[in-house]
Amino acid sequence: MRGGYLRDKLWIRPVPSVYSPEQIRLYLSKVGWKDIPEDVTRIPRSIELVEKLIRHHLLTFPWDNVGMHYTEDHHMDVSPQGVYDLLVRGGQGSYCFGQNTVLLGILRGLGYRAYSGAARTNQNWDRLDAPIDYVSHTHMVVFVQPDDESNLTYVVDVGFGSGGLVRPIPLVAGEDSMVMGIGPTEVHRLIRAPLPQSSLSAFAVDLRFATTDRLVATSLSSNGPSGQELWTLQSWTGTKADVGTHANGPWKLIYSFSELEFFPFDATDGSFVVAKSTAGLFASQVLCAKLFEDEEGKLYRKTLYGNEVKKHVDGEVEVIRTLHSELDRVRALREIFGLKIEDKAVEHIKGRLPAFQT
Numbered sequence: 294m295r296g297g298y299l300r301d302k303l304w305i306r307p308v309p310s311v312y313s314p315e316q317i318r319l320y321l322s323k324v325g326w327k328d329i330p331e332d333v334t335r336i337p338r339s340i341e342l343v344e345k346l347i348r349h350h351l352l353t354f355p356w357d358n359v360g361m362h363y364t365e366d367h368h369m370d371v372s373p374q375g376v377y378d379l380l381v382r383g384g385q386g387s388y389c390f391g392q393n394t395v396l397l398g399i400l401r402g403l404g405y406r407a408y409s410g411a412a413r414t415n416q417n418w419d420r421l422d423a424p425i426d427y428v429s430h431t432h433m434v435v436f437v438q439p440d441d442e443s444n445l446t447y448v449v450d451v452g453f454g455s456g457g458l459v460r461p462i463p464l465v466a467g468e469d470s471m472v473m474g475i476g477p478t479e480v481h482r483l484i485r486a487p488l489p490q491s492s493l494s495a496f497a498v499d500l501r502f503a504t505t506d507r508l509v510a511t512s513l514s515s516n517g518p519s520g521q522e523l524w525t526l527q528s529w530t531g532t533k534a535d536v537g538t539h540a541n542g543p544w545k546l547i548y549s550f551s552e553l554e555f556f557p558f559d560a561t562d563g564s565f566v567v568a569k570s571t572a573g574l575f576a577s578q579v580l581c582a583k584l585f586e587d588e589e590g591k592l593y594r595k596t597l598y599g600n601e602v603k604k605h606v607d608g609e610v611e612v613i614r615t616l617h618s619e620l621d622r623v624r625a626l627r628e629i630f631g632l633k634i635e636d637k638a639v640e641h642i643k644g645r646l647p648a649f650q651t
Contacts, residue, residue: 296340296445297465299552304444305436310402311373316381317402320395323381324349334404340439340447343405344460347451348584348592350396355386355630356454357581357597361568362645363623363638369568371560373398384633386581389452390564393433394557396451400437407437411559412550413488416574418528419456421543425489428573431563432548433555437461448483448524448550454582455596455605456528456547464524475584475592477536478608480529487521488549523549532608577646579622583630595629597622600649602629619649 299305310317317333326349330336360369360379369387370376376391377398386392393409400407412432417423434450439461447461458481462472470483487493527544570576581597593606595613602614602625614629616622619639626632642648 295469296443296447296463297470298444299436299446299464302444305406305408305438305446307404307406308401308408310398312377312398312402314402316377317399320377320381320399324353333402336403338404338439338441340461343400343437343439343447343449346399346403347396347449347460350392350451351459351584352586354380354392354451355581355583355632356388356392356452357386357579357626357630357632358388358568358575359386359579359581359626359632359634361575362579362642362647363634365641367568367641367645369564371564373557384631386583386630386632387452388454388564388567388575389433389450390560390567392452393435393450394560396449397435400435400449404441405437405439407435409555409560410434410436410550410552411555411563412526412548414548415546418545418547421545425546427488427490427549429563429566430555430559431567432550433560433563434550436464436552448526453547454580455594455598456530456545458526459584459592462526466524474528474530475594475605476607478531478533482527482529482544484525484527485522486525486549488523491521493521523551525549530608535608571646579642579647581626581630581632597625597630617649622649 314333318329321329361367371390371394373394376387376394379385380395397407397409411430412434413427413430414432416426416428434448436446437449438444438446446464448464449461450458459474460472462481462483463470466483466485472481474481526547528547529544567575584592584594586592596603600616601612604611604613614625616625620636623634623636623638626634
């Protein structure tokens with residue numbers, strides 16, 4: 294089995310799930326899992342089953358920040374029970390803190406050894422012409438050791454939205470970590486490097502153009518690693534004609550994370566910062582992304598950003614709907630992404646940054 298290890302080859306200890314067996318079964322039914330046993334821990338554990346679970350999750354639940362803008366209290370509930378009810382019982386979506394909180398609870402309920410970690414997102418991850426711009430710990434990932442008899446470790450993440458992971462990625466740096474995204478025109482990898490602005494790195498490193506034979510910067514002493522290296526997720530995207538050339542880059546730097554554990558109260562605090570901020574992408578835009586599959590089982594993605602809904606498939610992007618009003622946007626969220634949102638929700642976004650100007 295391909296995989297990497299936590300520092301010092303640590304084992305993750307088993308932790309009970311916050312969800313009951315009944316809640317686990319209801320979740321599995323919601324995402325279309327077949328042949329659910331009475332005892333859900335009897336479902337064989339493997340990395341293949343984790344990948345299957347992630348696919349089912351991403352095909353079922355939209356990633357979005359709709360609760361920030363289209364609810365009366367503008368609140369994003371990411372508590373384990375609150376967000377479970379939103380997704381599984383309510384047919385709604387969430388962003389990273391909510392999505393990965395649910396995934397962690399489900400993995401633990403199925404008997405997997407897993408825990409969550411915090412990440413810093415590069416705000417300019419999708420703009421190669423812009424400087425790397427990290428924010429605080431406002432993203433969440435999940436570490437999992439899928440084999441009962443092994444401490445091989447993977448990172449999973451169902452909460453990044455457009456451009457994020459769609460399958461487990463081995464916790465190892467370089468080419469051995471590479472996994473496909475929604476198709477061959479989207480690839481992810483991990484590298485190890487300090488934050489570019491770190492006071493303890495010897496020189497500035499443009500991680501977007503790092504090659505796989507030089508992935509770790511040296512410390513000021515130049516005698517060894519600085520101890521400031523973080524795991525960094527990168528993505529490469531291209532067209533069908535570009536497939537096979539990703540080793541040459543450039544690679545987009547998405548986010549960086551350590552192996553320190555991130556707890557539910559950390560997720561609550563992080564979500565509060567995101568949901569109540571008056572600046573940044575989440576404050577200024579209504580965002581939604583969801584995976585779909587065609588008749589042959591090939592994945593593609595639809596996204597809502599600004600006044601457009603786009604379809605992303607095989608490296609090509611097509612605008613499938615242009616939005617002209619709040620009603621247009623609410624109806625697109627309902628009709629295209631499956632969110633349970635009523636027309637009257639348009640009242641709650643009035644006066645907020647992403648509201649349509651009429």
